[in-house]
Amino acid sequence: MTSQASAPAYRRLSVEERRSQLLEAALSLFAQRAPEDVSLDDVAEAAGVSRPLVYRYFPGGKQQLYEAALRSAAEELEQCFAEPAEGPLTERLSRALDRYLAFVDQHDAGFSALLQGGSVIETSRTTAIVDGVRRAAAERILDHLVVKDPGPRLRMTVRMWITAVEAASLIWLDEDKEPPLDELRDWLVEQFVAALVASAGSDPGTAAVVRAALVMERPDGVTGVLVRRVLPVVGNAAHLL
Amino acid sequence: MTSQASAPAYRRLSVEERRSQLLEAALSLFAQRAPEDVSLDDVAEAAGVSRPLVYRYFPGGKQQLYEAALRSAAEELEQCFAEPAEGPLTERLSRALDRYLAFVDQHDAGFSALLQGGSVIETSRTTAIVDGVRRAAAERILDHLVVKDPGPRLRMTVRMWITAVEAASLIWLDEDKEPPLDELRDWLVEQFVAALVASAGSDPGTAAVVRAALVMERPDGVTGVLVRRVLPVVGNAAHLL
CATH class of the missing domain: 1.10.357.10 (Tetracycline Repressor, domain 2)
Incomplete structure (x- = not known):
């Protein structure tokens, strides 16, 4: 799931920056299709991070991510x-x-x-x-x-x-x-x-x-x-x- | 659940009349509170019929009744x-x-x-x-x-x-x-x-x-x-x- 190209940037972002990055990725996916057709996998892939990392920021899963976005x-x-x-x-x-x-x-x-x-x-x-x-x-x-x-x-x-x-x-x-x-x-x-x-x-x-x-x-x-x-x-x- | 007063009318209604009666009872309940706060029991009681009868007309349960209403x-x-x-x-x-x-x-x-x-x-x-x-x-x-x-x-x-x-x-x-x-x-x-x-x-x-x-x-x-x-x-x- 993790994109190799963006992996080096993985640890450099602050908590707030990472959160913004994930929200931005989520928003741009929600902009292309209905929320129910967007999975956490998709968000992880779009942001170039692992699925567990998305869950660490949004432990409530898709519903929480959607509300934050x-x-x-x-x-x-x-x-x-x-x-x-x-x-x-x-x-x-x-x-x-x-x-x-x-x-x-x-x-x-x-x-x-x-x-x-x-x-x-x-x-x-x-x-x-x-x-x-x-x-x-x-x-x-x-x-x-x-x-x-x-x-x-x-x-x-x-x-x-x-x-x-x-x-x-x-x-x-x-x-x-x-x-x-x-x-x-x-x-x-x-x-x-x-x-x-x-x-x-x-x-x-x-x-x-x-x-x-x-x-x-x-x-x-x-x-x-x-x-x-x-x-x-x-x-x-x-x-x- | 069946109200005694309306029991005698129980068998006299045609299928269409019964259906209308149940929809009317449901609509008047939905008019008083949100759909999720209305149970099939409530509809049965408001119409003065048994819960199984409501299910016979709306086997899909509350969702079907709500959509019909x-x-x-x-x-x-x-x-x-x-x-x-x-x-x-x-x-x-x-x-x-x-x-x-x-x-x-x-x-x-x-x-x-x-x-x-x-x-x-x-x-x-x-x-x-x-x-x-x-x-x-x-x-x-x-x-x-x-x-x-x-x-x-x-x-x-x-x-x-x-x-x-x-x-x-x-x-x-x-x-x-x-x-x-x-x-x-x-x-x-x-x-x-x-x-x-x-x-x-x-x-x-x-x-x-x-x-x-x-x-x-x-x-x-x-x-x-x-x-x-x-x-x-x-x-x-x-x-x-």
């Missing part, structure tokens, strides 16, 4: 939404989405297996890790919206959009990564703007957020382009005014 | 979206959502367990049943949008909205069924209108659908109210025009 992926995903509070909201969101979608692109099969459920390795603990990422992403976005105490309507809008982003990512993987990532990103940002604006209609808290955010938007940004493109489409809704 | 719930959910193609689109959607949300309200714990995953009883087969409902709902909605060959952008918009409806239902259950169902329904319809309008900005196929649908909307309907409420909020976006 998941947690490491979760941390990486949460980092995607770390973004300085500068400039128009849609530009910050675009940068966060660029990072998030790059992660989806890189981990495709593993990302699907993780989010679609039905994996034999899924437990209430793994579900909790995934839910933690969703919650963290929602909190980061609410921070950017600069609301001290967001109401239930605004919270629901943000959480629904996050679910929609996940669904769109899965559909995108399923449809051979079409459309190109920058189109998908702009479309997701537009959907967020639309969801916020619609909620603003019946929720004063969201309306205040939208008013403040719109002032910062640039004419050549996503919102400006969206507004100018949408106006002619809704032109024959004059009877609704 | 899930399939029956899936059929019921798919029926929610059956709606005559008459009148404004948002009114049709409102009626479908009323039925869907009533189902969520009635089956609360079971609905959460089903959709949130992480249930020990979840398998790729149960996931496929749930996905089947999502797909069927998307097809019904696309039928109402009267598009012969919906493009990928329109399909994605509809599928994302369906995921968002699911997420909103789970959040609603989680938040002690707040807001009231009619508010939640109107808000979900508004979100659909907003998502379609935003997609229309960059997708000619969706734009054609939106133009045709808007003509049918009534001033006092969801879209009319939304448009009039949103206009003042976006009033300070004049610099984007």
